[in-house]
Each structure stands twice: as C-alpha cells, then as structure tokens.
Amino acid sequence: MRALVVGSHGQLGRALCGLLGERCAWAGDRADLDARDAAAVEQRVHQVAPDVVFNATAYNAVDAAEREPGEAMAVNAVAVRHLARACRETGALLVHVSTDYVFDGQQDRPYVEDDPARPLNVYGVSKRAGELMAMATDVEQLIVRTSGVIGVGGSADKGGSFVERVLARARRGEPLRVVDDQVFSPTYAPDLAAALLQLVDLGARGLLHVTNEGHCSWHELACHALAVAGVDARVTAIRTAELTLAARRPAYSVLSNARARGLGLAPLRPWDKAVADMLGR
Template sequence: MSADRRTILLTGVNGQVGFELARSLQGLGKVVALDRAGLDLSDLGQVRRVVRDVKPSLIVNPAAYTAVDKAESDVGAAMRINGEAPGVLAEEARRLGAALVHYSTDYVFDGTKDGAYVEDDSVNPRNVYGKSKLAGEQAIAASGCDHLIFRTSWVYGTRGKNFLLTMLRLGAERDELNVVADQVGAPTWSVTIAALTANVLAQAVGQGQDWWAQKSGAYHLTAGGSTSWHGFAQAIFELSALDKKPNVKPIPASSYPTPAVRPSNSRLSAMKLRETFGVEAPDWRDALSLCLAR
C-alpha cells in the first residue's frame, strides 16, 4: 500500500467477517465498506465498475457464497461468486497497482491427512463450495496481483448464520442434541480473523512492492488447537449463560447426511502465518470464551 493513497475497499460488510473488518481496519486508511447492494459479486460487470470507481490501494474481500449444502445444486452461482469474482477483483487490483486480501477455506482439502494441513499440501476439494473457493484462489494467483489469501475454518460469531448461534438457539429449545463427533477442526471467531488481518496489514503500511512480492501467497489463519463439532458444542454450553443446558450426544457424520460431503480433518497449521508476520490466534476455547462474554 502506498503511504499517500490508502483507500481500502471492503466487500460483504454485513457478513460475519466483513462486519468485524469494518471495525478492525479503522486507522489503516479510508475504508469504503460495501454490502451486497453496493457490490454484488454475482454481477461481474458491477465488480469491475465499483473497483474502477473507488480506485482503492487495497481490496479486502470476505464476501462469499457460503451456503455449503445449497452450492451442490446452485453450482453456477457458487462458482461465479467464489471462483470468478475474486479473479475479477484480482485483475482490477493488478491494473490499479493495488493489493488484494481474500479469504478461503479448509474445504479446499479432502480431509484425509492425519495431521494439520500446511499451505503447500495437495488440494482436493470434495464439494462444490470447496471447488469454487479453490477456483477463486487459483484465479487470484494467476492474475499476478499482490495478494494475501487467508484460509480459515469453522467460522462463527454473534451475527449471521453459524454453528454457535444454531447451538444456542437449539440448546434453549431442546433437552438433548445430537452433534457430529468424527469431524475435527478449529472453530475460529470472526473477530480473531479481523484482528489478525488488521495486524498483518498494519505491517504493510508504508512498505513498497518488495514487501508484497515477498509476502504474497496463501496463509492458514485459524484459532489454535482443534476439536470436533461435538466438542465445540459441549464447550459452547459449558461457557454460555444458558439456564438450562442440553445433553450433547456424539454421533458419526454418517448419521447426519448432508448434500455436501465435509472433510473429516479440517485442521490447518498456522505456522507460516506466525513465522512470516509474527501473529498467532488464541486457542479456540479461549476465543470462544471471549466471544460469549461479549
């Protein structure tokens, strides 16, 4: 980012991560934060027009098609929003000499590895959502623009649709919940993602093209540690202020079939992020505690 013209174009400002980014990016430049009405990623022509209008020095793109199961039958929309639109943003960023920050997912991997995935492990998405997000990553890399791609996992927060809010709603309604216990990952708070993004971008202020040339690429940005969906649910109820806590029963994923196949191992190693930028997310349980205290 040039020191004299720091306009940040932020997409998806009403989403879980976009909402928090609109707050955490303050002080790094003039933030032009747009919702879907202002920038609809399914309209590629509008994407180009808006970027050329705003002329940002940085584009931050948390907006995405996130309905994982619906994507299986809505392939065109998922591919356009998650695959093609990031490529258009990247092309326009390159044309302007701007940089792009984009968010991707653990679903680019197939979940068959024993340990945590590192950035250069082979990708092999098992569902349409994962394929569409991988297409976006590849389009950004192919554009040649300066970019940071942050792969995250199991995102939750206090707004939108996510596992935390679903559990709190169901827990208040039911005495017993069945939750999948054989899929493992790192629940990652939207505030953590926004805070670490802002920390990384603060390091870019005043830096030239060399900084971006050295740092551009994919990074894993998730909370520390890991758990199953069942373990996540148990922690939510342990740490929440609900008067009545449901009994959470573990079940295999095979007992809860969904249109989209989920990876059984979604663990991502964030070592590259730590070594490159000196930032590290808190343990998932500590972050959850902070989130619920909010």
C-alpha cells in the same frame, strides 16, 4: 491503509469493518455491490481507489452448493477474478479468504499450504477455483485459508453462525445432535480480521493458513459454547454418516499456522478462549 471491504455484513466483513474504522474508505454487502457483477466491481474499485481490497464475500452453503454449483462458482471463483482484475488495474492489494475445505481430510497432521488441494465437495472446488483465479491474475495478493469461522451475524441463509444456532436451539428446548467426527480449528471472525490487518502491515503476500490455536470437533464446540453461556442442554454426539447431507466433508482439516507465524504473525489465541470472548465471558 485505505481499505475497501466487499461482503461487509458477513461474520468476517463485520469484524473487518469494526477494526478498520476510518481506514475503511468503502464497505458494502451484496445489495451495495454484487461481487458477481464485473462492471460494478470495476467501477467501485476505480472510484474508491483503495490500497487494499478485502474480499469477505462467500457462497458458504456447503450442501446447497451441490445442487447449484453455478452459483457457488459465480461467487467463490468468478467474482474473485473480477476483484483481482480490478485490483490489478488500480494497483490495490487483494486480500482474499479461502477454506480448509480445499483438503480431503485424509491427513493426520495439520495441513500446510503446499499440501495438495483435493476438495470433497462443490463448495471446496469453488473456493479452490477462487484461489486459482487470484493466482492466475498478475495482482498483488494475499490469500488466507481459515476454518470454521464463528462470530456475530453470518449468512442469512444459514441463520447465523454455528454457535448462535446451537444456543438458540438449546434455549428453545430443541434436541441437539452434533457430529464428533469432523475435527478442525474454530476461528473467531474478529481474531481472523485482526490477523489479516496484521499480515497486511507485515507486507505478507501469497498463500497462508490462519486459524485460532487448538482444534476440536463440532460436538466439542457446541458443548463448550453451551457451558460458557451457562445453558444446560444435552448434546448428542453423532457420526457424519448418520446425517443425510448432500456434501461430503473432510474428517480432519486442521491447518498449520507455521508459515504465517514465520512471517511474524502473532499466534491467535486458543479457540475456546475466543468462544468465551464471543459470548461475553
């Protein structure tokens, strides 16, 4: 495999680069290649001539997206079109990553790929538009929806991943109030990255769901991370309605991994084991 990774400093991008090693012909973040710049994307993909382009970029600021939908669409949708076109021109496979937030959270069973996408917020709309941009381009493609990505690093805008932010707040002695009415499957970036590479090796194409096994609320995730890290702190469980957030969020966005399993992807380990690994336990 000769890979090109866009968005290489994010949680997933770092994990991909770490796993790819010498198979990574080129990797860069926003400063190296702004995915919104169609000409720069085209030039870079032609120059590197990869077999596979991994799009690990995202505008992930879910609440900020409500007031800057143009920016969310530029990164999460239009940039995907640029990447898809460059891949089509060079014959590369596009591996694109999407989100559980394309769903409205009204179901009480895990979402399968064919369930109707009904995003509740601008971020979800922009990610769904990105999926459609790829699908509307005649390019070899693998689109993987995942949920609650945790790992090292993460968007500078957010101040690191959820787990890192919870531990930092607790260590500073700051109060922790975390919602317990949003249920999803936390997914560890290195496990997701390994799954993406495995799926490429398996020749998988189309739209797939991939998460760590099991599910929990953000409150359970925070409590588990603190317990594993040995940090003694109380986490107050709150309802989403108690927060004045700009964006609505799905109450239940667990994704079914059955299709990926059927293609031969080994189940990812349970989310709580992945968190322990992330924290070196």
